[in-house]
Amino acid sequence: MDELELLKNDWQKDNANYPKLTYDEIYKMLLKKSSSIVKWIFIISILEFIFWTLISFFLEDANFNKKFQEYEAKNIMLPIMLFGYIIIVYFLVKFFMNYKTISVTDNAKILMENILKTRRTVKQYVAVNLGFIVISTVVMLSIQFNRDQQMISIIDNASANGELFKFYSITIIITLISLGAAVGVLLLFYYLIYGILLKRLNNNYEELKKLEV
Amino acid sequence: MNKDKEHHFVELLEKHQNIIHKVCRLYTYNYDTHNDLFQEITIQLWRAYPKFRGDSKFSTWMYRVGLNTAITLYRKSKRRIKTQDFSDVQFRISSEEYDDTEEQQLKLLYTAVRQLNDIEKALVFLYLENKNYREISETMGISEVNARVKMNRIKTKLRTILNP
Numbered sequence: 191m192d193e194l195e196l197l198k199n200d201w202q203k204d205n206a207n208y209p210k211l212t213y214d215e216i217y218k219m220l221l222k223k224s225s226s227i228v229k230w231i232f233i234i235s236i237l238e239f240i241f242w243t244l245i246s247f248f249l250e251d252a253n254f255n256k257k258f259q260e261y262e263a264k265n266i267m268l269p270i271m272l273f274g275y276i277i278i279v280y281f282l283v284k285f286f287m288n289y290k291t292i293s294v295t296d297n298a299k300i301l302m303e304n305i306l307k308t309r310r311t312v313k314q315y316v317a318v319n320l321g322f323i324v325i326s327t328v329v330m331l332s333i334q335f336n337r338d339q340q341m342i343s344i345i346d347n348a349s350a351n352g353e354l355f356k357f358y359s360i361t362i363i364i365t366l367i368s369l370g371a372a373v374g375v376l377l378l379f380y381y382l383i384y385g386i387l388l389k390r391l392n393n394n395y396e397e398l399k400k401l402e403v
Numbered sequence: 404m405n406k407d408k409e410h411h412f413v414e415l416l417e418k419h420q421n422i423i424h425k426v427c428r429l430y431t432y433n434y435d436t437h438n439d440l441f442q443e444i445t446i447q448l449w450r451a452y453p454k455f456r457g458d459s460k461f462s463t464w465m466y467r468v469g470l471n472t473a474i475t476l477y478r479k480s481k482r483r484i485k486t487q488d489f490s491d492v493q494f495r496i497s498s499e500e501y502d503d504t505e506e507q508q509l510k511l512l513y514t515a516v517r518q519l520n521d522i523e524k525a526l527v528f529l530y531l532e533n534k535n536y537r538e539i540s541e542t543m544g545i546s547e548v549n550a551r552v553k554m555n556r557i558k559t560k561l562r563t564i565l566n567p
Contacts, residue, residue: 192558193512193558193561193565194527194558196508196512197509197513197531198530198531198533201531201532202531202533208420208424208428209424210420211417211420211441212417213413213414213417216413216416216420217409217413219441219442219445219446220409220412220413220445220446220449222442222446224443224450225443225478226443226446226447226472226476226478227475227476227477227478228476230478293454294450294467294468294471294472294476295451295454295455295467295468295471296471296544297467297541297542297544298470298474298475298522298525298542298543298544299543299544299545300544301471301475302475387478390521391475393520394474394521394522397520397521397522397523398522398543398544398545401522401545401550401553402545402546402549
C-alpha cells in the first residue's frame with residue numbers, strides 16, 4: 191500500500207484527537223493582536239521611510255540651505271530638492287498600493303509575490319535615496335570647491351605648497367569613508383530584515399518557483 | 404462588522420476548527436506554538452472574513468487562509484529540524500527492528516512528513532485532506548501538472564526517509 195494512503199486513512203479518522211475550542215475561546219482570539227510578518231514588514235518599512243526621509247532633510251538642512259545660499263547655487267540645488275520630494279511621494283504611493291494588494295485569500299504564490307513586491311519598493315526607495323545622497327554629495331563638493339572662498343584659498347595654498355595631490359586624496363578618502371558608512375547602514379538594515387524576517391518567506395517562494403521550472 | 408456576522412463567523416469556525424488544528428499539527432512542534440499558530444490563523448480568517456463570499460465553501464476558504472498563514476505570514480520561530488536531528492531520526496529508523504504493525508509505520512510516517520519543507524508539507528496536507536490536484540494547484544498557485552509531479556517526488560522522498 192502507498193505510504194501516503196495509509197497516512198491519509200489515519201489522518202481522516204483522527205478527528206477526535208484534536209483539541210476542541212469553545213465558542214468563547216475562539217471569540218476571545220478575535221480580539222487578540224496579529225503578529226504576522228506583514229504587520230512587521232509594514233512597521234519596518236514605515237520606519238525606513240521615516241529614517242531615510244529624515245536623513246535627506248537633515249542633509250538638505252545642514253549642507254544645502256545654509257551655506258549654499260552664499261554660493262548662489264539655487265538653480266542647481268532647487269531641482270535636486272524637488273526631485274527628492276518627488277521620490278518620497280512616488281515611493282510612498284507605490285508602497286501603499288502594493289501593501290493594499292496583499293491578501294491572505296490569494297493563492298500562496300501570489301501572496302508571497304505581493305509581500306516581496308512591497309518589500310522591494312522600500313528597498314528601491316532606500317537605494318534611490320542612497321544614490322541621491324551620493325549625487326548630492328558630489329554636486330555639493332564640486333560647488334563648494336568652485337565657489338567657497340575659504341575652500342578656494344585652501345586649494346590655492348595647497349597648490350602653492352605642492353600639496354594639491356595630498357589635499358585631493360584626503361578629500362576623496364573622507365568622502366568615500368562617509369559614503370561607505372551610509373552603504374554599511376543600508377547593508378545592516380537588509381542583513382537584519384532579510385535575515386530575520388524574510389528568510390523563511392524567501393525560501394518558500396524560491397521553493398514554489400522551482401516547481402514551475 | 405455587525406454582531407450577527409461576528410456570531411456567525413465564530414460558529415462556523417467552531418464547527419470547522421479541525422482544519423486549523425490539522426494545519427497546526429503539521430507546522431508546529433509543541434503545544435504553545437500550536438495554540439499560537441491557531442490564534443494567528445483565526446485572526447487572519449476574521450480579518451479576511453468581510454471579503455469572504457459565499458461562492459466558495461467556508462472550509463475551502465479556510466484551507467487557503469490557514470496554509471497561507473502557516474507558510475507565509477506566521478512569524479514566530481519554530482524549532483527547525485537541523486541536520487543533526489534529521490540524521491538522528493534516520494539512524495533510529497534504520498537501526499530499529501523492523502516492526503510491521505501499522506501503528507509503528509504511521510509513527511514513522513508522521514516523523515517523515517515533519518522533515519519535509521514548508522511547501523512540501525502544504526501539498527501533503529491538501530493531499531491528506533483529499534483535495535484533488537486542481538484544488539491543490541489553485542491553493543498553491545502552481546500548475547496542476549507541477550502539483551502532480553511534486554507530489555510524486557514527495558512520495559519518493561518519504562519512501563527514502565522511511566527506507567534509507
